Amino acid sequence: MKLKGQHLLSVKDLSLDLINELFTVAESMRPYAERQKVTRVLEGAVLGNMFFEPSTRTRVSFGCAFNLLGGEVRETTGLSNSALAKGESLYDTAQVLSGYSDIIAMRHPQPGSVAEFAQGSRVPVINGGDGANEHPTQALLDLFTIHNELASQGKNVQQLSLTLLGDLKHGRTVHSLCQLLGLYRGLKIQLISPEALTMPTKYVDILTNAGHEVEIGTSLEQGLPQANVIYQTRIQEERFSSQEEANRYRGYFRLNKKIYSEHCQPNAVIMHPLPRDSRNDANELDNDLNAEPGLAIFRQTDNGILVRMALFACILGVENQLHQYERSV
Ligand code: CP
Numbered sequence: 001m002k003l004k005g006q007h008l009l010s011v012k013d014l015s016l017d018l019i020n021e022l023f024t025v026a027e028s029m030r031p032y033a034e035r036q037k038v039t040r041v042l043e044g045a046v047l048g049n050m051f052f053e054p055s056t057r058t059r060v061s062f063g064c065a066f067n068l069l070g071g072e073v074r075e076t077t078g079l080s081n082s083a084l085a086k087g088e089s090l091y092d093t094a095q096v097l098s099g100y101s102d103i104i105a106m107r108h109p110q111p112g113s114v115a116e117f118a119q120g121s122r123v124p125v126i127n128g129g130d131g132a133n134e135h136p137t138q139a140l141l142d143l144f145t146i147h148n149e150l151a152s153q154g155k156n157v158q159q160l161s162l163t164l165l166g167d168l169k170h171g172r173t174v175h176s177l178c179q180l181l182g183l184y185r186g187l188k189i190q191l192i193s194p195e196a197l198t199m200p201t202k203y204v205d206i207l208t209n210a211g212h213e214v215e216i217g218t219s220l221e222q223g224l225p226q227a228n229v230i231y232q233t234r235i236q237e238e239r240f241s242s243q244e245e246a247n248r249y250r251g252y253f254r255l256n257k258k259i260y261s262e263h264c265q266p267n268a269v270i271m272h273p274l275p276r277d278s279r280n281d282a283n284e285l286d287n288d289l290n291a292e293p294g295l296a297i298f299r300q301t302d303n304g305i306l307v308r309m310a311l312f313a314c315i316l317g318v319e320n321q322l323h324q325y326e327r328s329v
Helices: 016-028 057-068 090-098 113-119 136-152 172-181 201-209 243-247 257-263 297-315
Strands: 046-051 072-077 103-108 125-130 161-165 188-192 213-217 229-232 269-271
Touching: 016 136, 016 297, 046 057, 046 090, 057 072, 057 103, 057 125, 057 136, 057 297, 090 103, 090 113, 103 113, 113 125, 125 136, 136 172, 136 229, 136 269, 136 297, 161 172, 172 201, 201 213, 269 297
Parallel strands: 046 072, 046 103, 103 125, 161 188, 161 229, 188 213, 229 269
Antiparallel strands: none
16 A cells, blocks of 8 residues: 555645545454454564653554554653653654654644654654644544444435534644545535634635535534534643633533534534543533434544554555464454
């Protein structure tokens, strides 16, 4: 596959054919992810899992995905625990760590930092999120989830009517997702955010240039009735210049059972990249939705394992060798 030996720094690197191939590989990972089968196809390989910004799902699912393929994981978490805190450059860090690993996954708070790191790396690098810029593996698992959720309702992606809600200015997951949706034609996309947190123009342009019907709004109710998939996001308070400014928007759009039943289509799919802010003054996605069949947030996180296993297998060129390295369960 074209991904072999490549970095994954941006969704711009991906074509629709490549994504469809990757999703086929991701589906083939299901028996291994669900522990019905065991493969050791990456035995002896090492993942450098470098997370210089907080993470639960991305960091742990990268590690689990690599382990499920038989590989070992070495981790660094937090800038203050690394030599970057002593002034080492990303280039030098990359040269060193790529001597210890076969592939590196990295998250860093600065936009463009993972691409800078990749320039010094002798092994493939996967962007696990660089500031407010991009989160390509999240966008891939989100798109994979949209495919699967619509398929479970007898629909396909061409029938997608998607509402992106919340902090669309700072949310890197929605920035990457918009770029992937730019590979399709003629979808319905609603972009609903507070006035000051609208989707940057460059991503709106990608959607309109793809011929999507794009509606931009500022009220929650405006974006809900026409959507068969609702993608809620957290106010990214760590990206604001002050806590006071962030506090102005926390809890701005709260989706709960009452609003869902009154304004949304029956069984509309609800997604969220997580974490959801569960503090009382914020909770953008209420716990009273937890029993709704349309709530896909934990199917989304499970899909993260499949997609990340597929990425490791394809980048390391072993996607056709899983069976050869099977062990008894
Ligand atoms: N969705 C996501 O990136 O979650 P984490 O910050 O927990 O990795």
